[in-house]
Amino acid sequence: xxxxxxxxxxxxxxxxxxxxxxxxxxxxxxxxxxxxxxxxxxxxxxxxxxxxxxxxxxxxxxxxxxxxxxxxxxxxxxxxxxxxxxxxxxxxxxxxxxxxxxxxxxxxxxxxxxxxxxxxxxxxxxxxxxxxxxxxxxxxxxxxxxxxxxxxxxxxxxxxxxxxxxxxxxxxxxxxxxxxxxxxxxxxxxxxxxxxxxxxxxxxxxxxxxxxxxxxxxxxxxxxxxxxxxxxxxxxxxxxxxxxxxxxxxxxxxxxxxxxxxxxxxxxxxxxxxxxxxxxxxxxxxxxxxxxxxxxxxxx
Amino acid sequence: xxxxxxxxxxxxxxxxxxxxxxxxxxxxxxxxxxxxxxxxxxxxxxxxxxxxxxxxxxxxxxxxxxxxxxxxxxxxxxxxxxxxxxxxxxxxxxxxxxxxxxxxxxxxxxxxxxxxxxxxxxxxxxxxxxxxxxxxxxxxxxxxxxxxxxxxxxxxxxxxxxxxxxxxxxxxxxxxxxxxxxxxxxxxxxxxxxxxxxxxxxxxxxxxxxxxxxxxxxxxxxxxxxxxxxxxxxxxxxxxxxxxxxxxxxxxxxxxxxxxxxxxxxxxxxxxxxxxxxxxxxxxxxxxxxxxxxxxxxxx
DNA sequence: AAGTAGTATTTTATCATTAAAGTCTGGCTA
DNA sequence: TAGCCAGACTTTAATGATAAAATACTACTT
Numbered sequence: 001x002x003x004x005x006x007x008x009x010x011x012x013x014x015x016x017x018x019x020x021x022x023x024x025x026x027x028x029x030x031x032x033x034x035x036x037x038x039x040x041x042x043x044x045x046x047x048x049x050x051x052x053x054x055x056x057x058x059x060x061x062x063x064x065x066x067x068x069x070x071x072x073x074x075x076x077x078x079x080x081x082x083x084x085x086x087x088x089x090x091x092x093x094x095x096x097x098x099x100x101x102x103x104x105x106x107x108x109x110x111x112x113x114x115x116x117x118x119x120x121x122x123x124x125x126x127x128x129x130x131x132x133x134x135x136x137x138x139x140x141x142x143x144x145x146x147x148x149x150x151x152x153x154x155x156x157x158x159x160x161x162x163x164x165x166x167x168x169x170x171x172x173x174x175x176x177x178x179x180x181x182x183x184x185x186x187x188x189x190x191x192x193x194x195x196x197x198x199x200x201x202x203x204x205x206x207x208x209x210x211x212x213x214x215x216x217x218x219x220x221x222x223x224x225x226x227x228x229x230x231x232x233x234x235x236x237x238x239x240x241x242x243x244x245x246x247x248x249x250x251x252x253x254x255x256x257x258x259x260x261x262x263x264x265x266x267x268x269x270x271x272x273x274x275x276x277x278x279x280x281x282x283x284x285x286x287x288x289x290x291x292x293x294x295x296x297x298x299x300x
Numbered sequence: 301x302x303x304x305x306x307x308x309x310x311x312x313x314x315x316x317x318x319x320x321x322x323x324x325x326x327x328x329x330x331x332x333x334x335x336x337x338x339x340x341x342x343x344x345x346x347x348x349x350x351x352x353x354x355x356x357x358x359x360x361x362x363x364x365x366x367x368x369x370x371x372x373x374x375x376x377x378x379x380x381x382x383x384x385x386x387x388x389x390x391x392x393x394x395x396x397x398x399x400x401x402x403x404x405x406x407x408x409x410x411x412x413x414x415x416x417x418x419x420x421x422x423x424x425x426x427x428x429x430x431x432x433x434x435x436x437x438x439x440x441x442x443x444x445x446x447x448x449x450x451x452x453x454x455x456x457x458x459x460x461x462x463x464x465x466x467x468x469x470x471x472x473x474x475x476x477x478x479x480x481x482x483x484x485x486x487x488x489x490x491x492x493x494x495x496x497x498x499x500x501x502x503x504x505x506x507x508x509x510x511x512x513x514x515x516x517x518x519x520x521x522x523x524x525x526x527x528x529x530x531x532x533x534x535x536x537x538x539x540x541x542x543x544x545x546x547x548x549x550x551x552x553x554x555x556x557x558x559x560x561x562x563x564x565x566x567x568x569x570x571x572x573x574x575x576x577x578x579x580x581x582x583x584x585x586x587x588x589x590x591x592x593x594x595x596x597x598x599x600x
Numbered sequence: 601a602a603g604t605a606g607t608a609t610t611t612t613a614t615c616a617t618t619a620a621a622g623t624c625t626g627g628c629t630a
Numbered sequence: 631t632a633g634c635c636a637g638a639c640t641t642t643a644a645t646g647a648t649a650a651a652a653t654a655c656t657a658c659t660t
Binding site for chain 4 (some may be wrong): 042121260
């Protein structure tokens with residue numbers, strides 16, 4: 001067969017919704033207008049209009065599109081198979097690797113994986129090609145894919161790379177003028193860190209979000225598509241890993257908050273040397289946490 | 301249809317070559333041994349053996365594979381369509397963008413491009429997915445691909461990112477012990493730079509290779525798969541761009557050599573501050589060159 | 601003249617198909 | 631009789647055909 005008619009089905013139902021807001025006798029906008037409104041091609045709009053006409057909902061003759069009767073619930077057509085987006089696929093894929101601890105150098109079965117994640121092999125292939133740039137998977141010489149996986153080496157190099165990017169961001173940041181919005185962001189982050197420290201005994205789980213906000217704020221001062229892209233990947237992987245590692249979480253998070261505060265204060269003092277040192281210290285801790293979580297996971 | 305039998309054809313001819321090295325009456329190794337030798341599956345080996353038997357070159361019965369007559373030139377089968385590797389595709393693709401100056405935000409026609417580059421749409425899609433991580437292309441909302449292209453913005457951000465990586469490499473490098481091989485590499489590079497400077501009037505073209513060697517030496521001290529991957533991309537793009545920009549080449553290259561020498565000497569003195577400053581200066585020049593070459597190209 | 605619908609063409613995502621890879625088992629040989 | 635080998639079979643992946651969607655073009659209406 002060919003492409004699915006999922007776009008058509010979605011558009012059809014969305015057109016029903018639009019008809020629902022009208023009363024019989026009203027006329028619908030032009031084909032082009034409908035197409036733009038539903039973010040779909042005119043071909044689909046015409047297909048949907050034809051169906052509505054056949055079902056007697058609409059009287060469609062050339063430019064006149066008069067509503068005959070309001071749509072009923074039974075007019076809707078079924079959207080079979082929830083289309084999985086690339087974003088969802090990313091989540092599921094990382095989840096699969098980490099949760100089920102897929103070992104390194106595992107050959108990946110495209111057909112089976114595609115079924116498992118509810119996507120077509122075509123989509124999965126596109127997805128894997130993207131990750132191959134980050135060395136998570138690799139093409140096998142005789143065809144197919146190989147999962148290189150989250151080895152300790154990978155974690156070390158990822159952490160080191162992260163450190164390179166964040167250290168650079170820090171150097172940029174401390175040179176920014178006082179009116180730059182990052183300073184107020186940092187101040188509110190500082191306050192939030194202190195606040196969380198006060199209720200750390202019970203709410204240590206909240207640190208994850210705070211951590212993400214903080215790192216996003218720091219790296220956000222570097223307006224660079226490559227940095228941004230990498231930051232997304234790094235944050236994704238770190239986030240996922242910590243999600244499954246719960247050992248000493250309270251203690252770990254408390255220590256991290258103190259490290260963040262040291263770092264924030266150094267930046268606020270515009271002390272580049274101290275800020276870089278504090279950043280390095282925190283990132284080193286982070287790296288060790290990632291490594292030990294990896295080890296713990298492998299032993300479990 | 302299904303996959304091409306290119307692997308079979310190649311293996312068949314390679315088996316002919318192997319038979320050419322034998323005399324009639326000799327017997328061939330086991331299927332598994334042949335498969336491993338030719339880096340191919342046993343299925344293919346068996347197929348090739350069957351064909352050789354049918355053609356009367358070989359008497360194949362179970363384990364005995366006796367050569368009947370040496371292979372003739374006419375026994376070879378044609379390898380239709382030279383299979384383009386992903387590496388070649390990369391070269392052709394960048395070449396196409398730069399040489400024909402494809403503007404930014406051009407919708408890419410997969411079918412047409414695939415024909416043009418002599419690959420299947422499947423392969424091209426895989427390739428584009430890889431580049432989408434580096435923001436050179438993007439998926440369009442309604443399907444298809446969009447070339448974001450080598451805009452000035454892209455060049456600036458790529459250069460900045462390069463500077464981040466190289467600056468970090470410099471900091472690592474100056475901290476390395478005297479017995480590290482990079483020091484002797486640097487010294488020979490220094491000598492080569494001076495040598496080229498002496499004959500710059502006529503041989504300024506040689507700088508490109510020297511430049512690549514030098515940057516590879518510096519970034520090579522950082523053993524990190526992400527850095528390495530990016531370095532590959534950066535070197536690819538810079539290399540390709542400079543290949544087409546010939547304005548003031550002699551003068552530009554001479555200036556670059558002097559900048560390199562400043563940088564090398566600072567590193568040899570283990571003067572981190574001066575080395576970083578020299579690196580920054582050179583990378584800034586490089587960025588400007590890339591930008592002006594881009595501008596020149598767009599005006600032409 | 602501007603915008604709209606009809607028609608035709610182009611292009612993409614999917615699927616059945618076939619080549620190739622991988623696996624298992626029994627038999628031969630050393 | 632232990633290890634290797636080949637036959638038979640199963641599984642997997644890359645491809646061309648195909649239908650769906652997008653787009654381009656033309657003609658018409660207001």
